[in-house]
Amino acid sequence: MEEKVRQLECLTQFSALINSTLDPELVREKALEATCALIGCETASLYLVDRKTGELYWETALGDAGRQLKNTVRLPINDRSIAGYVAMSGESLIINDVQNDPRHFKKASTQSSFRTYTMLCAPLKARDSVIGVLQALNKLPSVPRRQSMHDWADFFESDLRLLESLGHQVAIAIENSRLYTDLKQSFYGTVEALSEAVEKKDRYTGGHTQRVVYYSMCIARHMNLSTEEMERIRLAALMHDIGKIGIEDRILKKQNPLDGDERSIMQKHPELGYDIMSRVEGLRDVVAGMRYHHERWDGGGYPSGLAGVEIPLVARIIAVADAFDAMVSNRPYRKGHPASKAYEEITGNAGTQFDPVVVDAFTIAFTAGEFIQSDITD
């Protein structure tokens, strides 16, 4: 009974741990760690149902063997594999002689040199449908034995009940992280699609927004920023030119260089973007990044003439990414510069036009080849 209390307390803690993130990869990793700790087994694995094909795929398992197998194992949902049977029937199984079970999928063992002897297998159910299968593999004996590695203990009904309870928590956590991730992808995808629609009116060659996002993330990765900061940079880069929605066609689409008046209208785009987006509650920091991406480190930029660290970091990063892409891209009236020339231009303007710390990160990314994309002037 005391053992039971201990296990249930563990289960409660693991439930909190698994639910404490909406990052799908972390959820899955924590689910497997919790399985091993709770059930006391050598390893654990997780199959998920592919929503497009209806097949099970081996999403993840702990350790090197698991990583090797990722994305290689796919199983139909039928009674010809253990996981397939559990997903099909919704029943969980105890199998204490896996090697002699006709449903055992041997390809996994062959590929990874990992052998399964004993197994628990429980379905993951969310909203009445099976979204995956959770397995506990090779139960550790409670007293270590001095014999061969193969001497695993048997699983019992009580182990299975515990795995089912954990599976219930895991299924919910996976489903929540999926909902969150799907929503995020719809959001980012929408902003990207609309930015590109605006961009199509512009004299830039296509793909500018996508490249500025990519370059900004390359720079940001060398600056030790938090996940939240990285997300903010991604969104601000996606939105950086969206204010061009408010610029007249005759200026956006002009095939020749802009004259003075036209240029000053064009230079309103960061402020226009700010006017459009600033009322969106959760995006205040993002929008600030977007607003100031044409400020200069020495104070000579627009719209506000901010200088140095007055300019939000997000904007200082986008400024470098944006300038790089502007230099290497073709225009109707001139060919883009080679990347090496753009590189010299940016490093040469560290401390005047650009934040020198951002330029340092840019330099690391550039010399590592991260700025050379095949589609750079597509």
Add this chain to the structure above:
Amino acid sequence: MEEKVRQLECLTQFSALINSTLDPELVREKALEATCALIGCETASLYLVDRKTGELYWETALGDAGRQLKNTVRLPINDRSIAGYVAMSGESLIINDVQNDPRHFKKASTQSSFRTYTMLCAPLKARDSVIGVLQALNKLPSVPRRQSMHDWADFFESDLRLLESLGHQVAIAIENSRLYTDLKQSFYGTVEALSEAVEKKDRYTGGHTQRVVYYSMCIARHMNLSTEEMERIRLAALMHDIGKIGIEDRILKKQNPLDGDERSIMQKHPELGYDIMSRVEGLRDVVAGMRYHHERWDGGGYPSGLAGVEIPLVARIIAVADAFDAMVSNRPYRKGHPASKAYEEITGNAGTQFDPVVVDAFTIAFTAGEFIQSDITD
């Protein structure tokens, strides 16, 4: 010990229940129900930290008394109230003589005629900060007593440990639902802001998108649709005119009625919107709704000449909402019609231009006064 096992099993089940939704209101409701069932108390209440003011507000409590108090009680985080103390210190409390505790906030009792005698109070912590406070009020005696209503049992340390465990799960569920809701608001807010930026170029008077969203939701509410369907309608209505981003300024901004050629260019906007948005993975159904909002029930619309139920329901609903707003809105070259005339026009075209079932729902909404907004032609 058996009681302990029963409680822990309950706790696990409640954890799954609380986490099984990302709707903040449902999470809070389930959290309170779980508290009452797990602890065995008369009622429970939940304070949350207002992220803007840093105060605690009485978010919710079970029963009528709780509903009466919603949004009326606000407490600073300090030692002058029980909840304030718990939020400040991060410590949980057992108080078995609440009426004589100097920190007891009596306004709540006065307003609701509910009296608290015994109380457990635990902080809700997520990512190391206190996001709220969970209270269990008036413990039910294990054996019903034949005395006065006030004869509540005392809370013990073991009750508090259980509430703390539940509080841990509740805090995570609240935090996840907040993250999801914040992301959704950012997404919808962004689409709305961009739609309105496009709209500003158009000859419509401002606010068209917002009104079409509002009217579409009015109609949809009378059609018994699922939450998912309602969300899809909201998004599709927000996006319905976004394809105008691809229409030239000279047509969008023309102050006089469009000629034949101009009209056929303008009629490309649903298809243009589709071209822009259709590659966004999670929005396929939404985008279909947007694409066909100018189809007619009798097959005479554009872009594809679909008829009847071939037209996605979302599009059939937006068609009515859009037509109503177009009729009542002012144009540079004509004043908008009165709502009664637009109503007759729509009901008169049920079965030809519009889906008769949608028109039925429109009629219910219109006669209930839902289509009369003060800002209808602002």
